[in-house]
Amino acid sequence: MVQPILQVKNLEVEFVTDDGIVRAVNDISFDLYPGETLGIVGESGSGKSVANLTILGLIPQPPGHVKGGEVLFAEQDLLKLSQRQFRTIRGKRIAMIFQDPMTALNPFLTIQDQLIEVSMLHLGHTRAAAIQHAVELLELVGIPAAASRITEYPHQFSGGMRQRVMIAMALSCEPDILIADEPTTALDVTIQAQILDLLKAMQDKRGMAIIFITHDLGVVASICDRVLVMYGGRKVEQTDTKTLFAAARHPYTLGLLHSAPRWDQPQLTRLQSIEGQPPDMMNLPAGCAFAPRCQWKTDECLAAVPELVSIGSEFSEGSHVFACIHADQIQQAGSTSREELPHA
Numbered sequence: 546m547v548q549p550i551l552q553v554k555n556l557e558v559e560f561v562t563d564d565g566i567v568r569a570v571n572d573i574s575f576d577l578y579p580g581e582t583l584g585i586v587g588e589s590g591s592g593k594s595v596a597n598l599t600i601l602g603l604i605p606q607p608p609g610h611v612k613g614g615e616v617l618f619a620e621q622d623l624l625k626l627s628q629r630q631f632r633t634i635r636g637k638r639i640a641m642i643f644q645d646p647m648t649a650l651n652p653f654l655t656i657q658d659q660l661i662e663v664s665m666l667h668l669g670h671t672r673a674a675a676i677q678h679a680v681e682l683l684e685l686v687g688i689p690a691a692a693s694r695i696t697e698y699p700h701q702f703s704g705g706m707r708q709r710v711m712i713a714m715a716l717s718c719e720p721d722i723l724i725a726d727e728p729t730t731a732l733d734v735t736i737q738a739q740i741l742d743l744l745k746a747m748q749d750k751r752g753m754a755i756i757f758i759t760h761d762l763g764v765v766a767s768i769c770d771r772v773l774v775m776y777g778g779r780k781v782e783q784t785d786t787k788t789l790f791a792a793a794r795h796p797y798t799l800g801l802l803h804s805a806p807r808w809d810q811p812q813l814t815r816l817q818s819i820e821g822q823p824p825d826m827m828n829l830p831a832g833c834a835f836a837p838r839c840q841w842k843t844d845e846c847l848a849a850v851p852e853l854v855s856i857g858s859e860f861s862e863g864s865h866v867f868a869c870i871h872a873d874q875i876q877q878a879g880s881t882s883r884e885e886l887p888h889a
Contacts, residue, residue, distance in 0.1 A: 549576035550754050551600075551722055556614035558592075558599050561607060565827040569595040571778040573614075577722065582748065582755040584769030584786070586762065586801065588823050592778040593758045594644075597724050599624075601641055602631040618722075637667040640715035641724040642708075649711060650699040656683075656710055657695040663717045682713040686743060705736035709743070716747055723748075724756045729764065741768050762801060766790065774798050777824045777834030780853065784865040794865065794872035796839045833869070841871040 558570040570592045577583050585593045598604050600616050600623060616623040619638065623631070643649035651659060660682065661675035670678060676695070683691035686709040699707055708728055715723055725744065729737040745768060748755055757769055765772055765786060772789045774782040774797065782795040793799045800819040821838035830836065832847040839846070854872065856865040869875060 547578055550579050550618070551577040552615070552617040553596070553600065554615040554617070556596060556599065556616065557612040558595055558604060558609060559612050560609050562827075567826045568829060569778055569826060570599070571829075573775070573778075573780050575773050575780065575783065577754050577756060579721075579754055580748070580752050581770045582757055582768055584757045584759060584765045584772040585775060586759060586765060586772060587775035588760065590823055590826065591775040593775055594726055596775075597641070597726065597756060597758060601635050601639060601724065602626065602628065603635075632666075636663055636720075637718040638720055639722045639724065640718070640720040642711050642715050642726065642728045644727040644730060647699065647704075647707060650707060652699055655696050655698055656702070660695070660710070660714055660717065663714060667718045678717070679713075682717060683710070685716075685747075686710075686713045687739070688713075705732055705739070708732065708736075708740055712740070712743065712747070716751075719751055720753055722754050722756065724758070726758045727760070729761070730759075737764075744768070762790075774801070777829060778826060779834065779850075779868070780866070781835070781869070782865075782867045784867075788865060792865075792876050794867040794876045795835075795869045796841055796871070796875050797835045799875055799878065800838075841874060843871075845870060 553576075554574050556570055556573045557568075560567040560569055573592070573596055575583070585597070587593050595604065595609075599609075599611060602623065604611065611624055614624065618634070623634070626634075650656075657676060657679060660679035661670070661672065664670045664675045664678050665672065668675075668678075680691050680695055683695060688694060688706060688709055694702075699710070702710065711728070723744075728744075729740050732740065741764065744755065747753070757764070759765060769786050771785050772783065773780055774789075774795065776797045782789070782793065782798045789798065790802065793802060797819070800817070803817040804819060819838055824830065824834045824837075830847070832849055833839070833842070833851050836842040836846045851868045851870055853866055853868045
């Protein structure tokens with residue numbers, strides 16, 4: 546039986562603001578297994594990034610507050626670690642690629658200074674050894690003339706090159722887990738494909754597990770083994786990638802699939818939007834958070850939050866978790882309109 550490398554159990558995170566309490570993450574649980582890529586998808590504000598920043602201990606407290614749950618890694622609960630203890634794990638055992646490299650990189654420091662800091666801290670490198678290691682990393686991620694370019698500043702690199710620098714920084718200590726927070730969002734499709742190929746190659750070489758946060762279903766189809774769908778701070782569906790695209794059981798997931806372009810099926814060129822607005826995270830409804838936007842809603846949906854239903858064990862083939870009382874009806878509706886896995 547494969548054992549998970551990371552277990553997130555019943556995680557709850559909220560933010561205290563002048564206007565009220567924002568319940569950003571509501572009772573999220575998932576496992577991550579060695580060598581796999583777990584995709585986490587959902588609209589902006591669904592809680593994807595907050596959940597993963599919490600794993601790394603990067604939620605500012607206050608205004609953030611971890612209300613409950615566990616994050617188990619290396620036989621310890623990360624939520625109970627001090628910031629000093631976290632620094633021995635963050636960057637070394639668990640690393641992160643942030644969404645915008647221009648804001649994640651310090652504009653006043655050279656690429657060299659930012660890369661060597663990680664290896665000098667976690668690997669005990671001398672400055673000379675750290676510089677050599679940094680050059681090798683830049684060559685590994687495809688930066689041309691790395692030895693000369695390493696002394697340049699972030700603004701002298703293109704968007705794709707800055708993202709490669711962020712990947713090099715994240716891979717510096719060969720982490721067990723890599724969290725990639727929408728790393729290809731601002732890149733054109735050619736560079737995006739190169740970055741995805743690079744991540745896959747690094748994963749195959751080093752055996753690391755990846756949490757890939759994205760809103761792009763094409764990326765999900767091309768790189769993810771399993772997918773977790775979030776809405777209103779909750780997990781609403783989780784299964785393997787092929788099953789998700791072929792047999793979605795939550796109306797929000799189906800809406801995301803219908804809103805994605807399909808070049809392989811011309812009859813589906815007219816995209817369908819998801820009507821309505823995302824929920825107010827300070828005033829979530831008593832029932833299903835998606836009910837106000839759902840064409841299948843009934844009075845029962847408005848009365849209580851639907852419980853997660855599980856088909857199969859967490860990592861078994863065909864395992865499927867969803868939170869909808871109309872799941873069978875939705876699966877049938879989806880199978881008639883989107884029978885094949887879309888291409889990236």
